[in-house]
Amino acid sequence: MISRDSIVALSSGRLPAGVAVIRISGPQTRFVVETISGGMVKDRVAVLRRLRAPDGTVLDHGLVVFFPGPASFTGEDVAEFHVHGGRAVVARMLETIAGFDGVRHAEPGEFTRRAFLNSKVNLVETEALADLVNAETEAQRRFAIQNAEGAQSELYFGWRRRLIHARAMIEAEIDFADEDDVPGSVSATVWFDVQAMIGEIDRHIAGFRAAEIIRDGFEVVILGAPNAGKSSLFNTLARRDAAIVTDEPGTTRDLLEVTLDLEGLRVRLTDTAGLRDAPGKIEAIGIEKARAKADRADLLLLLQDLADPRDVGPLPAAIPALRVGTKLDLLDGQAAANAAAHYDLVISVAEGVGVGALLAEIGQRAARAAGSAGDILPSRLRHIELLGETNRHLLRATSDQGVGQELRAEELRLAADRLGRLVGAVDVEDLLDVIFSQFCIGK
Ligand SMILES: Nc1nc2c(c(=O)[nH]1)N(C=O)[C@@H](CNc1ccc(C(=O)N[C@@H](CCC(=O)O)C(=O)O)cc1)CN2
Numbered sequence: 001m002i003s004r005d006s007i008v009a010l011s012s013g014r015l016p017a018g019v020a021v022i023r024i025s026g027p028q029t030r031f032v033v034e035t036i037s038g039g040m041v042k043d044r045v046a047v048l049r050r051l052r053a054p055d056g057t058v059l060d061h062g063l064v065v066f067f068p069g070p071a072s073f074t075g076e077d078v079a080e081f082h083v084h085g086g087r088a089v090v091a092r093m094l095e096t097i098a099g100f101d102g103v104r105h106a107e108p109g110e111f112t113r114r115a116f117l118n119s120k121v122n123l124v125e126t127e128a129l130a131d132l133v134n135a136e137t138e139a140q141r142r143f144a145i146q147n148a149e150g151a152q153s154e155l156y157f158g159w160r161r162r163l164i165h166a167r168a169m170i171e172a173e174i175d176f177a178d179e180d181d182v183p184g185s186v187s188a189t190v191w192f193d194v195q196a197m198i199g200e201i202d203r204h205i206a207g208f209r210a211a212e213i214i215r216d217g218f219e220v221v222i223l224g225a226p227n228a229g230k231s232s233l234f235n236t237l238a239r240r241d242a243a244i245v246t247d248e249p250g251t252t253r254d255l256l257e258v259t260l261d262l263e264g265l266r267v268r269l270t271d272t273a274g275l276r277d278a279p280g281k282i283e284a285i286g287i288e289k290a291r292a293k294a295d296r297a298d299l300l301l302l303l304q305d306l307a308d309p310r311d312v313g314p315l316p317a318a319i320p321a322l323r324v325g326t327k328l329d330l331l332d333g334q335a336a337a338n339a340a341a342h343y344d345l346v347i348s349v350a351e352g353v354g355v356g357a358l359l360a361e362i363g364q365r366a367a368r369a370a371g372s373a374g375d376i377l378p379s380r381l382r383h384i385e386l387l388g389e390t391n392r393h394l395l396r397a398t399s400d401q402g403v404g405q406e407l408r409a410e411e412l413r414l415a416a417d418r419l420g421r422l423v424g425a426v427d428v429e430d431l432l433d434v435i436f437s438q439f440c441i442g443k
């Protein structure tokens with residue numbers, strides 16, 4: 001076992017709570033349990049005990065669970081005290097346990113760090129555990145649990161195994177080049193597989209945007225001329241009066257943002273200043289911000305007042321857009337029918353027409369951009385960087401341009417090494433602080 005100190009922390013959330021879980025891991029765990037619970041408890045069974053400080057003071061009545069190492073979450077002896085979730089109860093419990101010799105308060109992510117150091121989880125699973133704890137939407141939860149269970153790391157381990165095999169074959173061919181029983185076509189098959197893997201890795205890297213959408217949300221920006229009804233739509237979708245609405249053109253100046261949960265996906269909706277030429281100083285800054293935000297959007301909603309359509313000039317052409325006609329209620333039946341043909345959707349916020357259809361359309365586009373449930377996607381910039389390096393080595397390995405088999409085999413080794421760093425199978429000491437700094441205390 002690598003760690004000598006035992007660590008303790010509150011592993012459950014905000015206080016006060018009905019119940020709070022205090023967790024301890026390390027070699028002092030048995031002694032702490034014996035002392036506080038007045039004797040050992042059966043392994044892996046929750047037992048109700050009176051909990052006392054070493055001086056005999058009763059702290060609480062709570063459940064005690066003991067998990068002997070190495071078959072525990074961290075791989076060390078672990079115990080949990082499930083106590084009443086009052087601030088004073090928890091404070092006194094933590095203070096008492098941290099007062100034992102060899103026991104101290106845990107740092108953020110330290111339980112999971114020990115699980116990693118004891119090979120209970122690999123690095124990619126560790127990151128997924130952090131994502132699982134932070135998941136707020138159903139899509140985030142689904143994505144994180146899939147990777148916490150190993151889907152993403154299995155993909156990387158699989159590629160790494162194929163490269164190790166490829167390198168073994170190429171080196172065998174180098175060593176036995178002049179013997180007859182090593183068929184020359186072996187290397188052709190190997191290079192063919194490596195070539196295929198480059199494509200697989202490139203496609204996987206391309207999935208990063210989908211992972212970002214799952215994590216950070218699908219960016220939708222509302223644009224249009226002043227008074228087009230942007231803020232009115234924004235408030236309706238947000239289901240609250242987040243933006244000021246008046247009949248005065250130029251009401252909105254700053255960017256306003258709300259987060260929606262559309263069928264389990266996070267969607268970030270931004271209201272912007274109406275676009276028009278040379279308005280006042282404040283409005284001009286707002287318009288500049290609106291254009292900058294639009295450049296980074298996943299979807300634009302281009303609103304136009306059906307009763308007073310105005311042109312707003314060129315918009316980012318590369319970004320998908322929905323043309324939305326607003327204030328449908330102001331048109332008579334015939335004019336309304338004619339107008340509908342020129343837009344993707346027509347709406348009346350005043351009468352609640354078309355808003356449901358617009359929301360459904362946004363939801364569908366967000367879902368498409370986030371990929372299908374079960375897609376294995378890279379979830380961190382770290383993954384993209386190492387996968388990019390992997391492929392650069394593989395491209396060098398597969399280019400014949402006067403490079404000997406030895407050097408090509410070496411490129412295969414370097415590529416496999418990059419994948420090893422990804423999952424933490426090769427030395428990653430320098431990475432650990434970065435990764436575990438993303439955790440909260442008690443995890
Ligand atoms: N009360 C409580 N609930 C919890 C946790 C916890 O630590 N305590 N977890 C904490 O994250 C999660 C469950 N994850 C866990 C993962 C592994 C082990 C564990 O003891 N693993 C051993 C034995 C496996 C087995 O019996 O099948 C091992 O891997 O060797 C426990 C919890 C969520 N719920």
Ligand SMILES: Nc1nc2c(ncn2[C@@H]2O[C@H](COP(=O)(O)OP(=O)(O)OP(=O)(O)O)[C@@H](O)[C@H]2O)c(=O)[nH]1
Pocket residue numbers: 224225226227228229230231232233244245246247248249250251252253272273274275326327328329330347348349350351
């Ligand atoms: N009849 C009708 N009026 C609407 C509708 N939507 C908005 N309006 C009115 O149009 C005016 C402008 O609405 P806003 O939502 O503030 O428009 P905006 O596009 O945010 O305007 P700026 O912030 O100035 O760019 C207000 O008087 C709204 O009440 C609608 O569906 N029907």
Ligand SMILES: [Mg+2]
Pocket residue numbers: 230231232243244245251252272274
């Ligand atoms: Mg507005």
